[in-house]
Amino acid sequence: MEPLQHDSLIPLYHQLMERLKVSIEKKQWSPGDKIPSENQLMDQFGVSRNTAKKAIEELVQVGILYRIQGKGTFVAKPKLQQSLMGFYSFSKVLREKGLNPKDIILKIEEVKPTAKIREAIQLREDEHVIEMKRLRCANNEPYLLETSFIPKGVVSDKEQLKKVGDIS
Amino acid sequence: MEPLQHDSLIPLYHQLMERLKVSIEKKQWSPGDKIPSENQLMDQFGVSRNTAKKAIEELVQVGILYRIQGKGTFVAKPKLQQSLMGFYSFSKVLREKGLNPKDIILKIEEVKPTAKIREAIQLREDEHVIEMKRLRCANNEPYLLETSFIPKGVVSDKEQLKKVGDIS
């Protein structure tokens, strides 16, 4: 492993961040795997613990890693999987902004898609979709009425979707 | 101003974060205002510069503050205004996750809402809505067909919405 460039214009923590990111993308570590501890990164890359920590925290921030005090730092689930969760979690963003959001699910049922919908969403003929109508609220004020057609393959069943809807 | 509790279970940077947040919510500072520098916060609250910085960075993270090197730290635009941008920027989240999202707007026009929609979204009788049909894609794969009815008051006109749609 080549050393980091301590005289570079690019901050050390950023260089380290990239190294870690690459290692994950190259599948050197898999989701759930423990990556080296801060102390180990210190030795391996010749940086201070603070710098190692900062690099890790950046990656935690973007959802690539997660940390458990006393245990270690681990590779998070792949981006796609995460973002599929995020698809239905607009309100999570709102909550992070302190907006106390609430989505009221008006309708949620499996339907046979019309030809038009099937074409738009590129489904096979036999695939079903779930239709969900949601009234999206922030601070108890509705702001958006939304109808979504979700390929059934994306979520295993209605219950799961409902659950996602709740936490979303 | 009461001092922070250095012996509390709640971390200092978290306490300071709350103080700053409250000051902003109480309108002691307005959007665009400069808040005290790290050094000033050090003196005012009796914490180290690192701790002051950490508190600020947390608030930057959630979009309450923003910083400009050499100038200072400033209060960001109100949350609601920000989140209204976020309403139509699912894809921003996806891009942050590296998913190269693209929303194809299939339809976008001003319509008279049906009574049902008007009731759901709590509109006055004379208010119009914008109907938007979007095909949401990630990595060139469509995953969701969405119909939204957006109160006209939320966005000034179709052009603005389209713009938001583009960057979203």
Added chain:
DNA sequence: AGTTATTTGTACGTATGTATC
């Protein structure tokens, strides 16, 4: 059950670089 080692979390101090004024 208790002790120790490991790992992350918090907090301090210091120094230097970079951008703005």
Added chain:
DNA sequence: TGATACATACGTACAAATAAC
């Protein structure tokens, strides 16, 4: 030029959670 403010980076110490013995 100098003063101010944020950015990066080092070091240190102790606390808290976990795991292993």
